[in-house]
Amino acid sequence: MKYTAVLNDQERELEVTRLDEYRFRVSVDGDVLNVDARVCAEDMLSLLVNNVSHDITYDIEDTMVHLNFRNRHYSIDILDERRMRMRKVRSELDLSGPEVISTSMPGKVVKVQVELGQQVKADTAIIIVEAMKMENEIRCRNEGVVKAIHVTAGQTVEGGAPLVEIEPLEE
Amino acid sequence: MNKIKKILIPNRGEIALRIQRTCRELDIATVAVFSDPDRHAMHVRYADEAYYLPGKMLSETYLNQDLIFDIAKRSGADAVHPGYGFLSENATFARRCGEHGLIFIGPPPEAIELMGLKTGARELMQKAGVPVVPGTEPLESFAQTAALAEEIGYPVLIKASAGGGGKGMRLVETPVSLESAFEACRREAGSAFGDDRVYMEKYVTKPRHVEFQVLADLHGNIIHLYERECSVQRRHQKIIEETPSPVLDEGMRRRMGEVAVEAARACNYTNAGTIEFLVDGDRNFYFLEMNTRLQVEHPITEMITGVDLVERQIRIAEGEVLSVEPLPRRGCAMECRIYAEDPDNNFLPSPGKVTQMTHPDGPGVRNDSGVYAGYEIPMEYDPMISKLVVHGENRPQAIQRMLRALEEYHLIGIRTNIPYLRKILQHPQFISGDYDTQFIGKYKEDLKQSEAEKVKTESAALAAAAIAVFLQSIKADYGDRSGGQQISAWKNAARMKLNGSVY
Numbered sequence: 001m002k003y004t005a006v007l008n009d010q011e012r013e014l015e016v017t018r019l020d021e022y023r024f025r026v027s028v029d030g031d032v033l034n035v036d037a038r039v040c041a042e043d044m045l046s047l048l049v050n051n052v053s054h055d056i057t058y059d060i061e062d063t064m065v066h067l068n069f070r071n072r073h074y075s076i077d078i079l080d081e082r083r084m085r086m087r088k089v090r091s092e093l094d095l096s097g098p099e100v101i102s103t104s105m106p107g108k109v110v111k112v113q114v115e116l117g118q119q120v121k122a123d124t125a126i127i128i129v130e131a132m133k134m135e136n137e138i139r140c141r142n143e144g145v146v147k148a149i150h151v152t153a154g155q156t157v158e159g160g161a162p163l164v165e166i167e168p169l170e171e
Numbered sequence: 172m173n174k175i176k177k178i179l180i181p182n183r184g185e186i187a188l189r190i191q192r193t194c195r196e197l198d199i200a201t202v203a204v205f206s207d208p209d210r211h212a213m214h215v216r217y218a219d220e221a222y223y224l225p226g227k228m229l230s231e232t233y234l235n236q237d238l239i240f241d242i243a244k245r246s247g248a249d250a251v252h253p254g255y256g257f258l259s260e261n262a263t264f265a266r267r268c269g270e271h272g273l274i275f276i277g278p279p280p281e282a283i284e285l286m287g288l289k290t291g292a293r294e295l296m297q298k299a300g301v302p303v304v305p306g307t308e309p310l311e312s313f314a315q316t317a318a319l320a321e322e323i324g325y326p327v328l329i330k331a332s333a334g335g336g337g338k339g340m341r342l343v344e345t346p347v348s349l350e351s352a353f354e355a356c357r358r359e360a361g362s363a364f365g366d367d368r369v370y371m372e373k374y375v376t377k378p379r380h381v382e383f384q385v386l387a388d389l390h391g392n393i394i395h396l397y398e399r400e401c402s403v404q405r406r407h408q409k410i411i412e413e414t415p416s417p418v419l420d421e422g423m424r425r426r427m428g429e430v431a432v433e434a435a436r437a438c439n440y441t442n443a444g445t446i447e448f449l450v451d452g453d454r455n456f457y458f459l460e461m462n463t464r465l466q467v468e469h470p471i472t473e474m475i476t477g478v479d480l481v482e483r484q485i486r487i488a489e490g491e492v493l494s495v496e497p498l499p500r501r502g503c504a505m506e507c508r509i510y511a512e513d514p515d516n517n518f519l520p521s522p523g524k525v526t527q528m529t530h531p532d533g534p535g536v537r538n539d540s541g542v543y544a545g546y547e548i549p550m551e552y553d554p555m556i557s558k559l560v561v562h563g564e565n566r567p568q569a570i571q572r573m574l575r576a577l578e579e580y581h582l583i584g585i586r587t588n589i590p591y592l593r594k595i596l597q598h599p600q601f602i603s604g605d606y607d608t609q610f611i612g613k614y615k616e617d618l619k620q621s622e623a624e625k626v627k628t629e630s631a632a633l634a635a636a637a638i639a640v641f642l643q644s645i646k647a648d649y650g651d652r653s654g655g656q657q658i659s660a661w662k663n664a665a666r667m668k669l670n671g672s673v674y
Contacts, residue, residue: 003637003640005633016638018641024638024641031630043527043583045635049634055529055581057581058583059527059584060643063640066583067583067636068527068582068583070590071580072620072632073582073583074629078636078637105520105521131522132511132552132553134520136519159523
């Protein structure tokens, strides 16, 4: 089975071949790993990756796999070939659309630093969101014009919710 | 003797739970309070009774004194344990407890007031003969400054009287640069704060933060329970604490302990408190401030002395006489504060639902936490989710044990600083014991994950994710065939094994 994995905005090519009941060969960008996988409990795996033992706890949410690996948290998007094609079509459509400013974590909007119609340079601090008593600035990637503001100061927002939209400048 | 039967705890999270655990051992009933986001919190589930605090602002909930006194009345509580933070160092609250006929498990309001004013506390300590960082009143002239600098000894810091946040501050290492620094500092203070008064303080080189735990009963008996070394700090927040301090010898420990007891006596202190000291590179120590409450890092003291500090606090509040026999001290204890934050992404907070959790176990491990699998870590409060504490025969064993325990800690759904804590514990400078409060800033680069490590773990993590998805796709197929019923992958795997078939 072939997959495309997206980790930290980078695409990686994976291929999983099942050798027998428990043994797999996994290729990560062409590097081959031999894996013995046992399901220990629901959402818990014991893996021997080239004989190195790893205890994995994980959670799957749609195509996103959240896992604890050596105490580090990874969120990896795993897409099979069909899903990858769908994703590509969608992202081509997205490219022409506005840049959507959002926050990865839920929080409270402290301040919206821009106004509707305002022209902003790349890397401008657009909005300040507070989570767990810490204030975080969220900046835009591209130059553009503020097209929509969906939130106001004091409002509680979910992770991933669109906060501000920025229309790219015409060429 | 005034036996306490029911304690109200106007606090949340791990410390509320910590206090409740001792109460349960002592057959004392507990009353918890909770705001909207905390209804599912462990301190509510564990308590005997829990009362709702409506509203979003802290002033409406955990700091709402009127409501808390109303709940104390309704629940029939006879005492209040404030924990740390929130109302714990609020003299008005402590005084009002008395007025409502409630025992406040903490110091008298006068002591909280006295030690709360930092300049007042400094003067009081000086009078009691407790060493403080040498400093001056606002300076009149350069001539006076030069004379006082000689007295204090270089290096010195010139600081704006109205200053803060490092503005209007100059480090002077030798007499030649004193005059220009004095003038520059005055100008800067004048323009930044509209007040050009400056004062001088001794610059403490290689500063370490070492604090002493004290206990004082209502009858004038005061003891100390040794020190805690708290120099590993990030943005002035402690992250790893240990006891004993690697820098103290027996003589210094005895002298500092005596000074801590004297400091507590000077402000007529009762109950549990902490005297914070600054220790410099030449091992001089200076009084910094007194914390008039139970500290976050109190468990490491409990580990080496075997004393339950919350139990002692309750007994002292009841009027019990404290034994002044010196307490034995055994081994080394260490605490790591585990925060919901992302060490790979500028320590951004990471609230959210903990979907899976395995917590450490085994010899010498204590986990003070309020988190469980399925618990949503609220974004409204402090990102500390656990205090992982270990006890070992000696420091090397404690370090190894902590590394082992951290490795066993698996949390899914949120990011934590566990990989970062492990990096600190493995750093040669930390292992040597020769570190100060500059440690985190100085070794910032060393504490990041190296590129080689990153590549290696990422590949294996990717393989793990691919297998997890692969197994789930098998589960879906299997589910379809059995009539759309959802069967977990492991049940499926077990069935496949029983049938002797390979999918």
